[in-house]
């Protein structure tokens with residue numbers, strides 16, 4: 001007896017040897033049959049003029065699989081089988097065709113999960129987006145367990161958690177389900193949904209009010225819009241695949257399928273462009289290589305041609321190009337956008353400088369700084385705008401009768417001249433932008449607001465807002481849960 005410990009890295013490799021002939025059994029381009037498998041997760045794809053015909057073929061191949069199982073000491077469990085028909089012209093086909101396996105029949109589903117991606121029968125990704133939304137509810141509640149607006153891990157740390165654990169979970173397999181902007185098949189709705197999820201996460205990370213726009217929070221935490229980030233990942237994946245031999249294989253296969261499904265006897269089929277073709281053409285702008293680079297490649301001795309470093313160098317050059325392209329798009333979007341007016345006055349473009357002032361701050365200090373910079377802070381001007389009960393005017397109760405804004409408190413309000421003298425005066429500036437955007441100024445502003453205790457006076461109003469926020473969010477979570485159950 002030879003045993004391998006569970007989870008050993010050798011076992012997936014051995015498994016490839018074990019079930020290779022099972023996959024080969026299911027692979028036949030002439031029979032329009034193709035299979036993919038990862039460990040014991042096998043997917044068989046077949047295509048023809050009708051769904052009934054597909055079902056018959058699958059039942060046939062099932063017999064072959066059964067005989068393989070008999071020889072290899074395996075057993076399949078038909079209760080776990082899932083069937084889905086793919087078509088965008090559903091009226092043309094019998095979308096409820098079933099597979100008959102002896103006395104058992106397997107009916108089709110509207111969406112199925114393959115290696116963590118939800119495929120729906122029209123490949124429009126609504127089911128996958130629903131799954132992401134549902135996942136995000138759990139993720140956000142987990143995030144709220146480690147940080148709140150006045151307690152828990154710092155903005156710096158929770159941003160790191162977001163970047164390394166949360167965002168990758170949301171954007172997982174983006175190259176499959178995200179069609180870039182400007183390519184036919186791009187869905188605006190997906191971008192909007194992704195932005196909404198990111199907004200919720202960043203609001204928790206920064207300790208900001210619900211009224212704070214996602215755009216302003218992205219600037220404050222220096223986190224690119226999620227739809228742009230997702231698109232960058234998708235493009236990166238396309239670029240990476242195109243640089244390998246797999247690209248030619250995929251292209252060949254797509255062409256063959258296209259020919260087989262559109263060709264009628266006696267007529268040559270005109271190959272239609274597939275979504276992959278369209279995305280590829282679009283990706284050319286990033287992946288076409290400079291002529292010079294290709295020529296120098298010719299002079300490289302054959303034993304060096306396929307060496308990793310060279311390949312990596314090409315790829316990293318590409319990645320750099322992509323990153324700067326998407327940074328430019330973020331910049332343009334921020335410039336032409338309208339949300340986040342207060343932040344817009346402070347920052348003309350996205351910059352890492354925003355996050356510098358947060359370094360080393362405790363969570364409640366970072367939350368206060370975010371609120372000062374975004375203008376969504378518990379002062380009358382904002383509370384009045386938010387129609388908070390008992391706030392009857394936007395004005396400060398000092399003799400100057402000015403609107404109670406960040407600028408008024410930090411620079412003008414006569415009630416706080418002692419604090420101002422001590423904390424703001426040494427900065428030698430009365431420019432609110434200079435104060436709030438510099439590390440030293442930000443620290444002074446935070447200290448001053450803490451000393452005035454104004455926010456404590458409004459704590460009740462703030463608490464009410466938080467309560468409302470929680471109620472709203474619970475309701476949203478409930479909606480998602482109900483959607484899931486449907």
Ligand SMILES: [Zn+2]
Nearest residue numbers: 396398413414
């Ligand atoms: Zn005042």
